[in-house]
Amino acid sequence: MRFALCDCNNFFVSCERILRPELEGKPVIVLSCNDGCVISRSNEAKALGIPMGEPFFKVRALTEARGVTVFSTNFALYHEVSRRVMTVLSRYTDRMETYSVDEAFLDLSIASLTDPVEYARGIRKALLEEIGIPVSIGIASTKTLAKLAADRGKKDPETGGVFSLEGLDLDAFLEKVPVGDVWGIGRRCTESLSRFGIRTARRFRDAKDDWLRRHFSVRAVHTAWELRGISCIRLVEEDPAQKSIQASRSFGKPLSDLESLKEAVTAHAVSAGERLRSQGLAAGTLQVYLSTSRFRGNLFAPAATMKMDAPTSSNLLLVKAALEGLERIYAPGHAFTKAGVTLLDLGPDGVTQQGLFEGEEVLLKRKRDRALMAAVDEVNRTLGEGTLQPALLFSKEREWEPKHEKLSGKTGKSDGK
DNA sequence: TCTGGGGTCCTAGGACCC
DNA sequence: TCTGGGGTCCTAGGACCC
Known part of the structure; x- marks a missing residue:
């Protein structure tokens, strides 16, 4: 190869x-x-x-x-x-x-x-x-x-x-490469390896498979094989179906009140939903999470996992689930700096099976939802992002929004505007 | 004062079953 | 008092990547 x-x-x-x-x-x-x-x-x-x-x-x-x-x-x-x-x-x-x-x-x-x-x-x-x-x-x-x-x-x-590297002396080359520079060997692994005296790519390559397997993972073994010149990480030509979609942002300033967090979480659910539909996917699970700063105080990062009744791509259902999850994990008195929504269990939209006890109305409602979302996406595409969005987001303060002060992104001047 | 966002994969351990 | 063994599935969390 x-x-x-x-x-x-x-x-x-x-x-x-x-x-x-x-x-x-x-x-x-x-x-x-x-x-x-x-x-x-x-x-x-x-x-x-x-x-x-x-x-x-x-x-x-x-x-x-x-x-x-x-x-x-x-x-x-x-x-x-x-x-x-x-x-x-x-x-x-x-x-x-x-x-x-x-x-x-x-x-x-x-x-x-x-x-x-x-x-x-x-x-x-x-x-x-x-x-x-x-x-x-x-x-x-x-x-x-x-x-x-x-x-x-x-x-x-x-x-x-x-x-x-073809035809080169690999021993000499790998001898000079710090093990942490190798693809797949991260910070934690580098630290552990160092405790075993392994600091170069060459030493890592020459470690025993079962030792690597025991102390690290199969991926470490694969990496060692690759360094030996044996290809075992294959070329992935077509991009595989996405397995999760995430929307998250740090806030412009720390927030404690539920109302602001609701706005942020709603916005993330909407944004994740847009990307979901643009790929023709539906989500079976939604996760919502909050986090305080990882740089001060004790990290507090509650999360809720919401199973949807059936895979969905409807903003109405995604937002509803996200807000329910938020209510479940919210605790007052914390200075949250970040919120996020993740969609999981993704599959093609529109092929969901009819549940055992679901009647005609449920199916009809799902059909209407899909038509509504298609219309919303079309309007937002032609008239601009955010033209149609949940009422909650047409609010006043938007305290949760990231700050984008000082940098125009065009002139690059840090002029404080 | 002020510390990104979006992904994938692996593993340990719990839940559950017989 | 003494309290099996083995299998599968699921999930949370960790580690890594750009």
């Missing part, structure tokens, strides 16, 4: 630079919503010592002092750019997996291909010239190794953005 991993460099920043080419070579960062954390950094911003995931308030002064351009996220833009990147990539192989918004695995086991590295350079050039997105490409016999190769391509300028 020959896999290539194509990974867009500093993807969100690179997308913003397409619209603002003059920012090339300048420090740029993109923030998560709610002015939260730094989630994408240009190389220049990395060089200034701005860490990934850092809360913005901790680096705000630095960004102002050093003239860093700051963007809010613009997911519509990133998804559009992503779609175009994937389209270009699909010209270069018959088999590929869109792994995330900014990464794709390509099957390059192409018989006629004599020089994979040169081929990858062609891909890289096309993406840069046609879309303006710089990428790193790693080539190896397994997906896990291809990820490591792409990392090397990204960090080592001498590679020109393309690095292949």
Whole structure:
């Protein structure tokens, strides 16, 4: 097998630079919503010592002092750019997996291909010239190794953005890779491994299967096999049906009162429901949860799981279930900072079985609900999001809404407006 | 003062059954 | 007083990913 991993460099920043080419070579960062954390950094911003995931308030002064351009996220833009990147990539192989918004695995086991590295350079050039997105490409016999190769391509300028592990001394390569850099080895696992004296990818690769299985999980075993060059994480070509849909937001400020929480939970149920219907799915279970800040005091994060009578895609039923769940878990006197709704047990809409004791009216009502939702979605699509929504949401304060102060998302000026 | 959002998979342990 | 064994299913929570 020959896999290539194509990974867009500093993807969100690179997308913003397409619209603002003059920012090339300048420090740029993109923030998560709610002015939260730094989630994408240009190389220049990395060089200034701005860490990934850092809360913005901790680096705000630095960004102002050093003239860093700051963007809010613009997911519509990133998804559009992503779609175009994937389209270009699909010209270069018959088999590929869109792994995330900014990464794709390509099957390059192409018989006629004599020089994979040169081929990858062609891909890289096309993406840069046609879309303006710089990428790193790693080539190896397994997906896990291809990820490591792409990392090397990204960090080592001498590679020109393309690095292949084929025909290389893997022992020497893996010896220099910290085990925590391996795909699938997270923070906790890295800590545990360190206690056993395993700190490099090479040591991990050479651990015994049953030992890994005992102390970690089957996935750790798979990862070790992949590092040995034996492919056992396969390419997933068609995107499998989604298994859950989540809608959650941190509040602009901590909230304790039930009324505000009801609004937030209603909004999340509506938003999750829209996405549910846009995929032609229905949900059999709904979860609703609240959470206090994980950074101060004792974490309090109650959750309720609501089984629907039958799988549904109706906002009316989803909102009802969400509010019932909320009533169940709400406790006064807590400073909640976040609420969310998750839809589970997803399946195709419209094929639900008639329950044993359900009469004609139930079916009729379901039919009406579906027609109503279709109409609501159509109106919101043509007249704008939120044109039709539950009365509860046409309220006054909207205290629960995330704050989006200070950043226009266009100029990137932190001007306090 | 201020700390993202949306996913997947695995596992342990409880519930239940015979 | 003494209190089986083994199987399946479900779920909550943990870990990981981008």
